[in-house]
Structure formats: structure tokens, C-alpha cells
Amino acid sequence: MGMRFFGAAFLGLACTFWIASASVPAQASPPADGQWERVFSEEFNGSKLDRRKWTRCYWWDKNGCTNLANKELQWYRPENVSVGGGHLRLTARPQKVIGHEGRTFNYTSGMVTTGRHYEERAGRDRFATKYGYFEIRAKVPRGKGLWPAIWLLPSTQEPRPEIDILEVLGHATNTYEMHLHYIKGGWQSAGKSAKTADLAAGWHVYGLEWRKDAVIWYLDGKELWRYTKAEGISQEPMYLLINLAVGGNWPGSPNAKTKFPAEFLIDYVRVWRRTGP
Template sequence: MKVLVPCLLAFALVWIGCKSDQVDPASPPFLILKDVSIEEGSEPFILNVEATLTEASGEAVTLQYETEAGKALAGEDFVAVAPTTVTIPAGVTAVNLPIEILGDTLRETDEDFLVRISGVSGARTAGTEFTVTLRNDDTFVPGEDEPGIGYLSPMTYPDYDLVWEDAFKGSTLNTDDWNYELGDGCPNLCGWGNNELQYYTDRPENIRLEGGKLIIEARQEFLSGSNYTSARITTQGKQSFRFGRVDIRAKLPEGQGIWPALWMLGESITTVGWPDCGEIDIMELVGHEPSTVHGTIHYDDAGDYKYFGLGTTLDDGSFQDEYHVFSITWDAERIRWYVNNEQFHEANIQSTTMGEFRSPFFLIFNVAVGGNWPGFPDATTQFPQQMVVDYVRVFEAK
């Protein structure tokens, strides 16, 4: 258990510096704040961040500081600091702002959080916040020594910059990035346009975060006129992307009538509809073929609906056995599909009738039950079925 030790903070909150000549009170010194970058470590420790004056003051300087979560989360990566007042005594040039870093042993991307300064008295401020970056120094991945760990994609690529990711840390889905889509599609799109049987919910029975993973669970149960429940989330209106690379690490469900998908729709769907908005299926699997995934585009071609797709099959095992990374790279000319960074499909999108693929798209994750393509569950289908997503990362070309 990670415990904040009061005595550590008591000793950490000390002033440092040296005596100096008093300065003109009409021209108080500046308070200097600098960004901090440290290794996260594997055990809790106190980080003493220094707030410094440009010169000592003849009077005491007081200020408040508090933390604000970013990619680094309070309670998981550091202990939150509520507004706390500290004093730089007269004649002293700096004070320590203690923050407890929790540390861990998990391999992850670098993370950061903010420290905000307010209520400064006796000094001028050149800024009101600074960033603390926790650099990953770990190599452990959960399940690494167990069957089923699977493939891990690189955190960086020479030709791309990471622009957005979700590693599903914390206890609830980040609704600044994600929307829940609810119901059975009725009245406008009953069965979600594919004769699907599930009713989508935002209940923890159907969608939750556990151990740094997103779990979407399809269940056989009666709710609101449907015999099955599941979940579907989107980044529509919150996170959209045009060109670049998308990596999604996941383990997939299987069974007759089960239909997991990691896909994208054009943001223009609200104005032009489908298929004019375009659709990019990064990964689809029909549960009676648990060793095969498909990559497809759907689009409007001068008034005619068209699609172009291809599948790839594992040499042995199924996509439920371990994690795989499903990816696309996308530019103005081509979309390419990959499993574990091995390309299996490519679409040329240079045609003037395929302009929808040169506009922003948003992400969709869901597990459907039944439908025109997978067919319906039968006596062989076992419930519940889970799609487990470890992370999604979006990169743009440099």
C-alpha cells in the first residue's frame, strides 16, 4: 500500500537559501517557477520542487500551491496537494514545495501533471503554473511472465509524433474524450442498421476500467426489449484525426454471433450521413472465425455505395488468446492495415470520388451481438464475452 507519511512532508517543507541585502519593497523580486522532469521510480518518495526568488526580500513572501492531474493521475501516480500555503522568510531566496510521487513498476509512457501557484504576496510572478514530468523508467508489463501477454507496439516511431492516447488508467472512462452510445438504435436506426440484437448501456456490467484496461462485455440478459446487452463508445466531437497512425492493443471475444470492432467514421456524418462520411474499419472480427480479422473502407462513389476490404488469419490460435496490436497508417493517398506491425491490406484513396478520406474521423469501439454479417448467437455461443483494450495511441506525421 502506498501511504503518505506525514513526517516526510513536515521535514520536506523547509526553506532553503541564504541571507542577502534587503531589496526595495517598491520593486519586489520575481518568483521563478521551472518545469521539472524526473524518473518516476518504483517506490513512493517526496519530490521537493523549488520555488525561487530572483533576489531575497526584506519581507516574508507567501504563496499557495496545489496539484492538478494531467496524464499522471492523483492517487495513482502522485498524492494530490490541496491548496497549501508556504512562506519564504525575509532574506531567503527559495522554498521547497513537497509532493509525494507514488512510483510503480509498470512500463508506460511518460506522464505529467501541473502545479499551480496562487495567492502570492510580497513577490511578482512570471508564471502561475509549472509541469512535473514523470519519466518512465520501468520495463514490467502485467502478465509478462504469463501466457497471453502478446505483442507490444513501440511507444515512438521515427516518422510520427504522438498526439493523443488513452491507456485507460483510473476507475472511470474519461468523458472528456469519450461518449457512450446507448440503446438499440431505434427509432432512426433500429438494430444499428445491421439487424444487431444488443442494447448498448453505460453500466459497469457492460463497460468498465480494470487494471489499466478497458473492458467491453457482451452479456445474454433481457433489457429494454433486447435479449443481449453490450457497450459502444465514440470520440465523436471530442477527439478526431486526419491522417497519421493509429495503434490499438486488444484481446478479442469470440463465438457465433459475436462482432467486435475498432473503427472510425467521418465527423461529417451529422451533415452528409453514411456512407458519404466514409468509414475506416481498423479491425473487425466475426466470432465464428476467431483467428481472422478484417480491415475495410466504406464510402460513396459518385452516388454508389462501395467498400473495399481484406482479412488476415493467424497461423495458429485465436485473437482471444493474447493481445495483438491493430493499426492503420493513413495519408492523402493510401490507408494501410497492420496486425502486430505486419501489413495485410492497402487501399488507394486518391480518387476524386473518395474525398471523405481526406477529412477528420473519430474512433468507435464496440462489441455487437448478431447482425447480417456474423449471424446470430446459437447454442455454442458462450456469454459473457469481453473485448479488452489495453491502449489506443494516435500519431501524426512529422
């Protein structure tokens, strides 16, 4: 999400490789090479969002929010976030609303974060961690102009560094986008695009291990990419964001074939921290 956050240019490396189709586990687990403790868990088994764990906007929440730098078309609203049937639902729909500085938006959508909003800026995030294994079981939507993402931002509320656990473009749901973004003599990015089975066709487990010396992406328990350049690996606490954007510089606008309402479904979010080698 962040390679376009605040208008940064995408400088990532585009590499493509094929992943064989495989049965999808109900859940994965942290890598076997170590000892772990669970530090965050959300199963979405209730009937409403647990506000002790989640906010529903970026930290600059002003009765809604968006990312203007990306030229996104949605205005995020609390009513587009719901919990039921064991899932979190982030729903995008055509709906004309007035948002930032009187600007008109033609779509609404939903997002959640474990951070803090503007009025809480002097406090702590609801959940943040330095390093760990993040695992999210999710079902992404299909359709031109849809842009689901799961990502990490620093607790300082700065736009960098950033780690994108998952990005998918609704018109290319057979491609898993993995990126990170950092500052070194200017804004820098690195990334890979992995060809996969159709991610919108069912549930998948998206995993990421963030270590002092590596960031490693997993799909359904299988490693896809390992980044090891020290300059790009965050060394500060970060919080989690999950959102369904509509439109923007990268995915483009929805077209007549894009089906609404569109839903980004999350089954669970789990985070572990290493306690031993």
C-alpha cells in the same frame, strides 16, 4: 463495422492470405519512415472511463443505442462499459431490455467513441483527426454471434466515408477483416480478409496508417494490406469508435456454445500525426 452501417450492401473485395504466427510485442510504434507526434493517448489506468475523451454510444444516444440497419441484437448501455486493471472492458451479456421505440433487445453490450452525442451535436468531437497512425492493443472475444470492431467515422456525423481498423467474427477469430467504405456514384466498399493466428487466444496490436494517398493496416507491427485508390480514401476529419456487437446480418446470432458474459478488452489507444517525412 460500416459495410453494413445503415444497410449498405457489402461490395468489398475478399482476398485471403496467411500470416505466420509470431510473438506479440507489448506495444508497436508508428512506421519508421517519418517523424511523428502523439496527438491522443488513453492507457485506461484509472478506475472509470474518462468522459472527457469518450462517449458511450453512437451520436444518436437515447439512453442507449444500437445499429438497427445491421439487425444487431444488442442494446448498448453505459453500464456495459467499465475500466479496471489497466483495461477497458466492453461486456456483452444476455439481458432483455426495452430500447428504441419500445423494441425488445435480448442482449446488452458496450461501446465507446471519441465523438459527440446528440445533445452535443453543435459542438466538436472529443477527438478527431485528418490522417494519422492509430494503434490499439486489444483482445477479442470468441463465440458465434460476437462482432468486435474498431473503426473511424467522419466528424460530419454522416455514415460515409468510413475506415474499419479491425473487424473480427467470433466464429472465425483466425481471420482479420479490413475494410473501408465511401461514396462514388453510390455506396462503395473495398476490403480484405487476412488469415492469422487465433486472435482470441491473446493480446494483439492493431495498427492503421491513414495518409492522403494510402490506408495501411498492420498486425503486431507487420503490414497486412495497403489500399491506394484515391476514390476510397477519406480526406476529412474522423473520430474513433470501439464496440462489441451481438448478432446481425454478418456474424449471425449466438448459439448454445457462445459463452457469456463476453468481453472485448482494450489495453491502450494511441494516435500519432506525421510532423515530417
